[in-house]
Amino acid sequence: MNRHTLPWRTALVTGASSGIGAALARELASRGVPSIVLVARRVAALDALAAELAEGHGTEAEVLAADLTDPAARMRVERRLAAAGAPVDLLVNNAGFGTSGPFFRLDPDEEEREIALNVIAVVRLARAALPGMIDRGRGSVLNVSSMAANQPSPGTATYSATKAFVTLFSESLFEELRGTGVTVTAVLPGFTRTEFSDHVGETSFDSAPAFVWMEAEQVAAEAVEAVVAGRALCIPGALYRVANALESPLPRSARRRLIGKISGFTLDRR
Ligand SMILES: NC(=O)c1ccc[n+]([C@@H]2O[C@H](COP(=O)([O-])OP(=O)(O)OC[C@H]3O[C@@H](n4cnc5c(N)ncnc54)[C@H](OP(=O)(O)O)[C@@H]3O)[C@@H](O)[C@H]2O)c1
Numbered sequence: 001m002n003r004h005t006l007p008w009r010t011a012l013v014t015g016a017s018s019g020i021g022a023a024l025a026r027e028l029a030s031r032g033v034p035s036i037v038l039v040a041r042r043v044a045a046l047d048a049l050a051a052e053l054a055e056g057h058g059t060e061a062e063v064l065a066a067d068l069t070d071p072a073a074r075m076r077v078e079r080r081l082a083a084a085g086a087p088v089d090l091l092v093n094n095a096g097f098g099t100s101g102p103f104f105r106l107d108p109d110e111e112e113r114e115i116a117l118n119v120i121a122v123v124r125l126a127r128a129a130l131p132g133m134i135d136r137g138r139g140s141v142l143n144v145s146s147m148a149a150n151q152p153s154p155g156t157a158t159y160s161a162t163k164a165f166v167t168l169f170s171e172s173l174f175e176e177l178r179g180t181g182v183t184v185t186a187v188l189p190g191f192t193r194t195e196f197s198d199h200v201g202e203t204s205f206d207s208a209p210a211f212v213w214m215e216a217e218q219v220a221a222e223a224v225e226a227v228v229a230g231r232a233l234c235i236p237g238a239l240y241r242v243a244n245a246l247e248s249p250l251p252r253s254a255r256r257r258l259i260g261k262i263s264g265f266t267l268d269r270r
Helices: 019-030 043-057 071-082 108-136 156-177 216-228 239-249 252-264
Strands: 010-014 033-041 058-066 092-094 139-144 182-185
Touching: 010 019, 010 071, 010 108, 019 033, 019 043, 019 092, 019 139, 019 216, 043 058, 058 071, 058 182, 071 108, 092 108, 108 139, 108 156, 108 182, 139 156, 139 216, 156 182, 182 216
Parallel strands: 010 033, 010 092, 033 058, 092 139, 139 182
Antiparallel strands: none
16 A cells, blocks of 8 residues: 555544554554544553554654543533644544444443444544634544444344444535545445454454454554545455445345345244
């Protein structure tokens, strides 16, 4: 991959304490972004990453501990994004989690938290960051969606719907902002080795074959290149780009039945 020089002075990455978010922070630091704000709930993990980035790359890493499902905590992150004196020119909305299982049995409060994190926080943080970026005529937002956004997904109904929101929201903003110098990119990872599956509920990802798994570092590198190139969408990994091209022409009804069969979460016992 042709690695461009990164144009940003300060990035803010949510969900930076593990997985794709930590890999994104490392990718940005290793490629010379001088200042990175790290957001998540686990302070110790954020402190350790901040020390690693400072030592390894001279990055000025700021830890901003926040539960993004808590409006008061989220507001602190919104204020940081809107602070005129310390402008953030790359916002990475990465924090997210998925629930799985038959929807009618899932904990409704957990479903609401999933929407609060995967959707509401993405909207609120983008809304906080964009006015300053538009005024300055430069800046980018990277939203982490998922391949699960591309088709109805029995067994992960709320999760895939939140990610469909993220993709459409990002693409709509991309067009709204055309000509402003500000871009919005959605990255749609497939199976990626992170802590995601520790929190996902009833679905076991262990049965997924080895060849479908990507490393968080690959997802991060391809996503950052897509933002630099000003692209609206990024599907990391050749395998997933091919799968996307093959399934796109299938009728929606066929795609949802197919996923229902594969997932084993359909209640149709005929
Ligand atoms: N792994 C995959 O296969 C895959 C595929 C497609 C898309 N994705 C997406 O990639 C993104 C990153 O997930 P990951 O795979 O890297 O999983 P991960 O290792 O579990 O990371 C999730 C991150 O989100 C943070 N987070 C969770 N709840 C939070 C909250 N209430 N407030 C603030 N931060 C919170 C976590 O930090 P704390 O626990 O410290 O708060 C952690 O840093 C998610 O949006 C996910 O949907 C993952």
